[in-house]
Amino acid sequence: xxxxxxxxxxxxxxxxxxxxxxxxxxxxxxxxxxxxxxxxxxxxxxxxxxxxxxxxxxxxxxxxxxxxxxxxxxxxxxxxxxxxxxxxxxxxxxxxxxxxxxxxxxxxxxxxxxx
Amino acid sequence: xxxxxxxxxxxxxxxxxxxxxxxxxxxxxxxxxxxxxxxxxxxxxxxxxxxxxxxxxxxxxxxxxxxxxxxxxxxxxxxxxxxxxxxxxxxxxxxxxxxxxxxxxxxxx
Numbered sequence: 001x002x003x004x005x006x007x008x009x010x011x012x013x014x015x016x017x018x019x020x021x022x023x024x025x026x027x028x029x030x031x032x033x034x035x036x037x038x039x040x041x042x043x044x045x046x047x048x049x050x051x052x053x054x055x056x057x058x059x060x061x062x063x064x065x066x067x068x069x070x071x072x073x074x075x076x077x078x079x080x081x082x083x084x085x086x087x088x089x090x091x092x093x094x095x096x097x098x099x100x101x102x103x104x105x106x107x108x109x110x111x112x113x114x115x
Numbered sequence: 116x117x118x119x120x121x122x123x124x125x126x127x128x129x130x131x132x133x134x135x136x137x138x139x140x141x142x143x144x145x146x147x148x149x150x151x152x153x154x155x156x157x158x159x160x161x162x163x164x165x166x167x168x169x170x171x172x173x174x175x176x177x178x179x180x181x182x183x184x185x186x187x188x189x190x191x192x193x194x195x196x197x198x199x200x201x202x203x204x205x206x207x208x209x210x211x212x213x214x215x216x217x218x219x220x221x222x223x224x
Contacts, residue, residue, distance in 0.1 A: 041200065043159065043214040056211060090158055104212060106158035 003027050004107035006091050012113045013081055021076045021110045023091030030096025031055075032074035033104065034066060037088040049074050050096050081114045088112070118142060119215035121203050126220045132193050136218045138186040138203030147206040148179055150188050152199045153217065159202055162188075193222045 004025045013019055025032060033056075034046040047066040048056035054066070063079045078085060091107040121138045128134045140148075148165035163170065165177040165186055176189040186203055203215035 040216060042216050043202070045211060045213075048211070103161045106160070108158050109156075 004091055004093055004105050006089075006107040006110050008110060009108065010111050010113075012115065014115055015081055015083060017081050018077070018079045019081060019112075020078070021089055021091075021112075023074050023076070023107055025072055025091075025093040025105070025107075027093055027105060029093040029105075030071055031094045032068065032071070033092040033094075034074065034076050035090040035092060035106075037090060037109070039087070043090070047074075047076075081112075083114050086112055086114045117215075118213045119203055119205050121201075121215035121218050123216060124219040126218065127223060128193055128220070129223050130193060130195060132222075133189065133191045134193055134220065135190075136188045136201055136203075136220075138188075138215055140184050140186070140203075140205045140213075142205065142207055142213075143181075143184060145184075145205045145207050148177075148186050149204040149206070149212075150175075150177060150186075151202040151204050151214070153202055154199045159214075162201070190220075193220075195222050195224060198222045 007022050031050045033048045035043050037043045045058055046060045049068040051071050052068045065077045068074045088109045088111050090109045092104045094102045094104045119140050150162040151159040152162045153159040163172050163177055165179045167179050169178045174191045178187045198221045200217040200219045202217045205213050
């Protein structure tokens with residue numbers, strides 16, 4: 001069983017379109033994250049939710065909107081896609097405790113290409 | 116200055132070699148330190164946490180020097196399966212990880 005799953009795995013779309021990426025974790029974790037990995041392989045946090053509440057919101061264009069219907073799901077909706085949005089988007093989850101040594105578990109990634 | 120800096124490599128080493136990666140971080144308030152491994156076109160996975168006293172897991176040894184804000188990873192007797200990108204990761208709080216850009220390792224037969 002996949003612990004953190006994302007759909008779709010690949011997404012090719014035109015500039016200006018709106019698209020969503022879904023993420024689900026079956027680990028019983030309280031905290032979920034979205035990361036973006038660009039062409040230079042830098043992995044950067046975008047958002048984090050703890051028990052459906054937004055706790056980290058990095059400097060991300062407001063075209064990106066996360067939605068957490070329950071603590072096992074964190075979806076990412078992107079409006080008006082731009083060429084620079086092309087990247088790999090990783091979802092992750094962690095137990096959500098206060099220990100700073102907590103491990104984050106990543107999904108397989110969604111490869112987004114905007115044409 | 117980047118928050119977490121790593122030599123991007125690539126490091127190309129023969130099987131059985133010992134290889135060391137270094138990483139520096141800029142935030143002296145950082146609390147936790149990790150090495151993650153990312154295979155080509157795959158997700159990052161935790162390799163090991165890094166403790167102040169240094170720690171070892173089989174062929175892998177991690178060291179932390181808080182005074183110099185420096186983290187290292189040593190891989191002994193490298194295997195072909197060790198080929199991957201190694202990500203230095205620093206955390207200032209329970210939920211915010213800052214990743215380095217990674218060091219690429221290729222172990223050659």
